[in-house]
Amino acid sequence: MTTAQGSPTAYEPRFIHNSGYQNFYAELQDSLLSCKSFQMSVAFVRYSGIQLLLETFEELEKRAIPGKILTSTYLNTTQPQALRALKRFSNLESKIYIPTRDRGFHSKGYIFEYAEKNKIIIGSANLTQCALKSNIEWNVRNYTTHEDSFACDVRNEFNLQWNDSRSKIVSDEFITEYSKYLARLGKKSMPENAFEYETTAIEPNQMQKEAINKLDRLRKNNESKALAIAATGSGKTYMAVFDALQVRPKKLLFIVHREDILIKAKESFDRIIDKTKFSTGFFTGTHKDDADYLFSTVQTLQLHYEKFGKNDFEYIIVDEAHHASSPSYAKILSHFSPRFMLGLTATPERSDNGDIYSIFDNNIAVEIRLRQALEYELVAPFHYFGITEFNEITYENVDIDDVAAVAKLLMISRRVEYVIEKMEFYGHDGDKRKALGFCATVEHAEFMAQEFNNRGFVSLCLSGGNSVTERTVAIQRLESADDQLQVIFTVDIFNEGIDVPSVNTILMLRPTDSSIIFTQQLGRGLRRLPDKEFVTVLDFIGNHRKSFLMAIALMGTKQFDKDTLKVAVKNSFADIPGSSHIQMDEIARDRILEQLENEKFFSMKYLKEEYRDFKRQIGDQIPMLVDYLKIDGAVDPITFINFSKTYLQFVQKVENSIEITALLANPDLMNVLRFYSNLLPCKRPYEFVISKYLLHHDTINPEEALLELKKYIAEPRIDTISHSFNYLSQNFFDSGEQKTFSGLLFEKRGTTLTTTARMRTVFESINERKWIEDILSYGLLRYEQEFSDADYGIPFFKLYQQYTMKETALLVNYQKAHSAFRGSGLITSGKEFLLFVNLHKNADVKESVNYKDLFLTSKVFQWESPNTTSQDSDRGKDLIDNYKRGTNLHLFVRKFEEVEGLTQPFTYLGKSVCQHAEGNKPIKMLLALEHEVPADLYFELVTKV
Template sequence: MVEKARKLIVNSDKGNVLNELMRSIKECERFYFSVAFINFSGLQLLLDSIKEAEEKGIQGKIITSTYLNFTEAKALEKLKEFQNVELKVFVTDKEIGFHTKAYIFEYSDSYKVIIGSSNITQSALKSNIEWNVEIVSKQDADFIKEVLKEYENLWNRSIEADDEFISRYEEFLKGFKHSQNTTQLIYEHRKRYIVPNRMQRRAMENLERLRSFGERKALVIAATGTGKTYMSAFDVKNYKPKKLLFIVHREEILKKAKETFEMLLPNEGLTFGLLTGNYKDKHADYIFATIQTVSKCFHEFKKDQFEYLIIDEAHHATSPTYQSVLDYFEPEFTLGMTATPERSDNQNVFELFDHNVALEVRLHEALDDELVVPFHYFGITDIDDVDLSDVSIDDIAEITRRLKVNERVDFIIEKMNFYGHDGEKRKGLGFCAGIEHAQYMTDEFNRRGYKSVCLTGEDSPDTREKYIHKLEDDEDELVMIFTVDIFNEGVDIPSVNTVLMLRPTNSPIVFIQQLGRGLRKFGEKSFLTVLDFIGNHNKTFLIALALNGSRYYDKESLKVAVATGFANIPGATHIQMDKISQERILEQIDKENFNSMKYLKEEYNEFKQLNQGRIPYFLLDYLKYDGAPDPVKFIDREKSYIQFVAKVEKDQSLKELLQNEDFEGAIKELSSKLPIKRIYEFVIIRYLLDHDCVTLQEAKQQILKFVEYVDDDSVIHAFEYLNQDYYDSIQKKNKPKLCQYQDGLLVKTPLFTNLLENETYRKFIEDTISYGIFRYEKEFNRAYYGVPHFKLYEQYQMIDAALLSNYRKIHTSFRGSGLLTNGKEFFLFVDLHKEADVKESINYKDKFFNTREFQWQSVNSTTQQSERGQDIIFNKQRGVHLHLFIRKYKEMDGKTEPYIYIGKGNVVEFEGNKPITVRMELEHEVPASLYIEFTEKV
């Protein structure tokens, strides 16, 4: 290593302290750490690096301290297992504290020293605001001599962390923890419940907004453990209903919900009561009822008795039992809450709540908002004896046979013990290929002294409950439950700290559900350990889809995510795959064509299987699960979703529906606009489903239910667009007209009116519109983006710029050249590379210099003296906005790629003529993850 400038290491989207330490341990010849605290949460992230160092013969010394009793005995015990690490502890007293955070790496001719604020904890290494300065200097530099001398001094003053010391320290910590327990609990209690978290605030704001526009129903979708009950109590506190009815499906939830409301509304002079098999508090102000009980006595209440109605686990609300209750009551407002809008029959949960989704929180958002604990995922290459390369993913019997290998059990236990777990007792869930496999794993674990049990759908609820309690009991010997799929969703074991993925992943949805079983916050639990044993199955790449967290992906972004260890994952969550697994997944992604009919069919059929084998007829079905496929890919293939399903299912009834040319044309016309990039048109069409016409003012009123502001001209432009004013002659000939713009009104056409009179046609039309609106809300939120209506880092096609800039000429003319204009708005569309499969294909004319600067070259005919040339090179002085849209490749897997909007740029340098080459300064720094995606070739 050579001497180089100092650098600042912080936790950000550009990198983190952990990556720097892992890289340095790997490259150095010796290392020396001195840190005040070592937690197991942080140490676990460094285990593989230290192990690799041990195998290479790299020696290390580590000093930590007893300061504030924050270092964990468990972390010290783990470090003692490594032969290459000498461990000492600086024992502090009242007079002397210990605050050092220093990492020293020795190389053949130099030293690297990192000094700053980061201890070895998961948050300090990955997510906290930390400042650490890295200095690389030659061995004989005065600074290095001083650092090493000080380290040696500390080393000599510290105590060897032998077994006796660790044992005494552990006993002390247990006693200390016990004496601190009461105050800690009181503090946590107050801290947690008085102030709404970010998710709860967002939900409450959206509920208030929906109510202000006269909406009487809304749905909140958020994972188990994210605080939906508290959110509902906060909203009730604001709304102040005199009477409330809270309905749940399971009685065990009821008492907790009542306690939450009592705690948050202590001084409101309200009475709280239960309505269950055992309790009949029918005269209370706020009644908490099971559906089983209230469905038998709802007629005893007045229809308008309750101003506010809450349905927990709202995905059950489509059942006849719920329907009879919901049809009877007439509250001012109804709130539905669910972890997943999965429905138990053919009814639509979204429809039940008037398609008003106040909030939807999926896994990545829950991690970002710290609503769940972070997870540490380790992708481990399975043993060679397990060969799944030639077996079908659906052949459970054969997969089970091949997984039942004694050596594999030993390997799983070895890895489980190496990586460890959070907390004192391991509380694990192992997801298996089938019942026989789960039973085999249980028997083998028990044989090796790890107390385990097998639970499947065949076990009674009481049996399951019994073993869940045993697993959660710190004093009980049970450490593992092996199962097939009963814990995918709906069953809550908050204290789970280990998840073993022991079967080949065949669905991103199931993967996320299984992962989610261990993410519930619980006591002092700080993270979940996930061990995934990755075999050579040909669908291994599905793991990458699940972990990527984006429903809308392409091959290149997926490869970059895998190669960079999913750097975009929020918070202290850590994803690490060993080299073989990573290469195997990258190779599979390369070979797979994500746009082929074969792949799309497989994706569709996998989703159908999770839909209880029912045909998912509607786009809204795809909003039920985190990790569901993107149905717009199916639309792109066959022009509408219904046509795709008709083809895949060979469904005669759907084919007959599509015989009606007006219906087929209307559904294709609406589908072609998905995913919508501004919401105005779809909101207006949805209003016209139940009204003959709409005025400008009515349209604005409807649009404002979804966005915080809209300008008049954009609404008028939406009216003109729906009137097909900007369609070319071929479009006008081939696309049915659903609306007519006349005398300041947008009127429903007779063709559209006739279609809506047919209940089946209407259902499919409504589904397409609702899906468009819902997805827009998810991706764009409530913000007003102005004109042009562009959101940073969103995907766009060239023609979108015409619509979104209120272009008042034919929109299909927006294509071809890399520069399109609408008045003072200039749109620059850039391809950085040729096709994805062409090596060394960078377009050096158009390129990034860094995350803030970009070089762009005009077409060959542009001169500096021309009006166009002057507008470009002096854009700021002339009031010209240069909007940059960039894509890596023009095409991938035979499909045109979208551009990504990176904001506006201003020219700071220019040279040349015919063409002009300009250097632009971007108004917004490109996020590191996106910059890597644009500039790295995997």
């Protein structure tokens, strides 16, 4: 039996696995916080798992809820650090079973006692971060009475193990001896994932495969430059090697600004390329080798580049490409004319006030930001703990943009003690703490370092005033296991660019006033290392007005509203990829939820603040649309466009610029910008690719369009090119649109699309062209971020992407005025039936669900047809017998019709098949979804907070 929303009834057996919002951690935490007592028998206990439960165990200790935890030394995987953490809690008894050679210990069972029942979970999950959050684990939950034979058997077996002579009390003496034993074993001790299968060849990872496929396609379409953007440690250098294997250049040049990076890059090439056919060497201050593949520092090359001919290198790789606009790089790159140039960077925003994207012709080979890097396991997992700020700190009368005032507020000794208390409580991965502490000012950083040193935690302060040598030495000390240094306090020099691989702790000691800086600071500790399980992130959340920005940063998506954020915060961002973990204490969570409830995200006041904050991030220059794509965590400029019709109009409201005033006075320019603004965010690239081509050419034919589109889509379609030509020439505009754009945009002559005279005039004006190029580049770059190069055919829909009704008309190649695609819950285009559903009343209405249209499970949706449709009509038969009649039922849902007065888009859930139908005018139908709704999206759609 199931409930209407598809949840199991309270006490029936349940399968528990890790999938989005459904994970073993959530089940375990809920069970612990609701029971009278508990017992656990698990083979492995690692600190990565225990840290996630520290606050839960502390709460149980306050309530005097007793618990027993039995683990083992099986495979030497249990960590002494985890045992020490368990021993802290007075309500917990811990024992550790010492297995014999022939009798291992591999149980995974959890027993929870309630007043009238037991809950028992048996399966595969140990107490590790991966088992709780991300591993493929199979666990079964069952409720029983106290007298049930199954429950009695499980309890008896636990007691036998607990009382066995090989089960030892976890005492200080035991932990000390066990630690010494593991130290003697050294690398022989077996980690949880000890076995790794290595072939003789190094295979590209998922990111590298995507990149080399895209690079190959770009070259086939006569492109000569590209940029790869991916997190530090994700394998960009190997990706460059794999691409070089595709090109097989006779001569290759690798450029970077640091010699240590250069040495590692050469080692990567040497491991993969055929050394019998290509030689490798250095071109540095100390080595000037004669080799096929040359690895050079920019410092040496800028002194000697004229020794090489401009065509000497067929392939040039620019590592740390965010420096490519600096004078030293620009001089070198302008000298050479390679067949192909590839830029590699983790931080495209660090461009020395230059546009890195344009240097590489806006061709993005791959762009992987934080969430995707976590999903691909390219960076280390993190455990984020949002902690309520020290109770004596209040921001009520402080402007958080006044960093000096903020620093003065934070520089009190009692707050330092509070920070240390929390740092010690949550602990860290590994033997030595290696922490970065981000402060408000240099004075604040110096204060923190001194206070920590006074309390026995060896620390220092680094700022922009320190030399490169001083920074390097400090990092080496922090990374060294033999050095006493535990914490480096800094202001902003580690926000970007600096890599400290072994950092295991991030302390966010200043109020979050920018989601961009928050994301950069978070990323500083995520470099993967073989013996690094996770990074501990402690964020001290105060009562200032921008506390909620951390929620926006952790969402990892540009498309959100306050309801989406509230659900995410309330459920601790349970959809975070992999075994990363996000947790806020109750006060911090409630404070952020209250802020989200009261914040007007689409008000002019809020939007102006977001714009100005972003402008400061890029050097206080007016941002173009493409700038917002360069920085992870940046505001979505579509919100500015929605407010003011075009981005240029919004900028003018903030800047009040004479130059922009003149541009706004040109009605043709404004209509062109409005036309493309209405197509943002770009949902298919055809219109943008064709328009970008026509910036430089008077006409385009279908064959030319096909070649251009192949740079963006694996297999573009001629019929969609034809539809796009018709759309751009206003064939599907309604009367109002035709009046606005009459004589503007493009016109079709036979099969060729031609730029109108008025459009050419707009294109040829330098100032006006700048803004048109920007909006077209933004549309295509964002398309690549969100859609990659997949061919979605007709309809051109991507699962779980958001669409407005009018956008769907474009994507089904609708042959009539596209304004007809609105205001109805069912729209048809040939055999494509599009079902649009509002799940809830508007966000400000208390009634929860529209009970006519609702999810029965994540696989089955109940839908009612329009009330004019009967079962015996042609439309009714197409709906009910859609599988037999070849009708495609596409389901689009949105949670609310409006949020903050703005109409919301629909989420595409894919095709469905009618399983059952009853009634007439309307017909009630049960639709089986072709794709089960992912757990995180399903939870978001059915939950109203």
